[in-house]
Amino acid sequence: MSQAKPLNIDFVRSQFPGLNEWALFENAGGTLVPQSVIERIGAYMTDTQVQPGAEYEASSLATKRLETSQQLMAEMINASPEEIVIGPSTTMNIYVLAHALWPWFRPGDEIIVTNLDHEANSGAWWRLAELGVIVKEWLMDPETAELEIERLADLLNERTRLVCFTQCSNITGSINDAAAIIRMVHEAGALACVDAVAFAPHRALDVKALDVDFYVFSTYKLYGPHLGILYGKREHLLRARGQNHFFIGEDDIPLKLIPGGVNHELTAGLIGIIDYFETLHRHHLGDGNAALHLRLAELFALMADHEETLARRFIDFIDAKSQLRLIGRKTADKTQRAPTFSFVVGNRDSREFPRHLLKSRVAIRSGTFYAQRCVDALGLGPQNGVVRASMVHYNSLEEVDRLIAHLDEVL
Numbered sequence: 001m002s003q004a005k006p007l008n009i010d011f012v013r014s015q016f017p018g019l020n021e022w023a024l025f026e027n028a029g030g031t032l033v034p035q036s037v038i039e040r041i042g043a044y045m046t047d048t049q050v051q052p053g054a055e056y057e058a059s060s061l062a063t064k065r066l067e068t069s070q071q072l073m074a075e076m077i078n079a080s081p082e083e084i085v086i087g088p089s090t091t092m093n094i095y096v097l098a099h100a101l102w103p104w105f106r107p108g109d110e111i112i113v114t115n116l117d118h119e120a121n122s123g124a125w126w127r128l129a130e131l132g133v134i135v136k137e138w139l140m141d142p143e144t145a146e147l148e149i150e151r152l153a154d155l156l157n158e159r160t161r162l163v164c165f166t167q168c169s170n171i172t173g174s175i176n177d178a179a180a181i182i183r184m185v186h187e188a189g190a191l192a193c194v195d196a197v198a199f200a201p202h203r204a205l206d207v208k209a210l211d212v213d214f215y216v217f218s219t220y221k222l223y224g225p226h227l228g229i230l231y232g233k234r235e236h237l238l239r240a241r242g243q244n245h246f247f248i249g250e251d252d253i254p255l256k257l258i259p260g261g262v263n264h265e266l267t268a269g270l271i272g273i274i275d276y277f278e279t280l281h282r283h284h285l286g287d288g289n290a291a292l293h294l295r296l297a298e299l300f301a302l303m304a305d306h307e308e309t310l311a312r313r314f315i316d317f318i319d320a321k322s323q324l325r326l327i328g329r330k331t332a333d334k335t336q337r338a339p340t341f342s343f344v345v346g347n348r349d350s351r352e353f354p355r356h357l358l359k360s361r362v363a364i365r366s367g368t369f370y371a372q373r374c375v376d377a378l379g380l381g382p383q384n385g386v387v388r389a390s391m392v393h394y395n396s397l398e399e400v401d402r403l404i405a406h407l408d409e410v411l
């Protein structure tokens, strides 16, 4: 491995045409895209906006681009292309998955979901209660917003078939020890469906290292177009019931789980995410010929260091402000959190803070962020949820200082 330079933030920022005088801290909602993504989508629409799969030139080039995208998404997370379901969003992917797994369940079987999760990895599973499946809730501690592993141990039993939980909360930014939880789930004879949506923009992904059964993330939060990716272990996808037309065979993965097929131009745009990562890798770490997911692990380590620096600055500010209650872990430690911060200020209406920051061109947001059950459990509904400031590697320390200075004015 070459000697790593720290993340060159000017170089990073030069890749994103959408960065401007606004300091953008709404990244957990969606990230900007680098020029490479725009170019890949544009190129697809310029040269290959035809139906793929035929033999004429534009069509076969379109097919090639879609296959490349599928291949790269698989390599990015250390999976095989047939294990990658590309859909419109994570919510839709889990909805389709829940329907596909329907025949696996018998009345009295149990599924565990959490109340820390975004609704995407919860609501679709709750619906299976209509089949007589018992849906149990792994409740977070309402004081700390932590999912305690001991509580999961109490819920697991021989009827547990599936445990659905988040690797990183989109509210607290806390990183859960997914590998340890998955091990425990497997020891109980169940499968794990892990939401990596809030994790993927910050840390490298490796489904084999986790030994995860189902894994989901959204590429519009990973510097790409508005799509979602569902990984499933090959054996599980083969056993799941197809959700596509009757003539799409049960062995035709992943197509049998992509009703309507993929959005072509956006799928081609996914290649641009990898172009961007490759550009950053080359700039900081040289070419290297290790597998893509390993090179990304090196690159994301640099991003994590930078994020930790941003997080430390914000945590220092919070530490000095007793009226501001941070939800979740009060640490900048990159092994413990992503730089997504949610907080409330006394009983004040959370909507006040993003509004105040508008004139300073600092973008944050308030609300429940579709983690309704979490916000309800925290008792923060009456004040319109939490205020959330979420950073990614393209944010600068100067932007965090602006955020802090203008927040300070309203505390």
Ligand SMILES: Cc1ncc(COP(=O)(O)O)c(C=O)c1O
Pocket (backbone or CB within 6 Å): 028, 029, 088, 089, 090, 091, 092, 118, 120, 121, 166, 168, 169, 170, 195, 197, 198, 217, 218, 227, 228, 369, 370
């Ligand atoms: C943690 C988490 N999971 C799932 C989702 C849902 O993703 P999508 O919008 O792709 O359905 C989100 C979106 O905000 C999220 O933050």
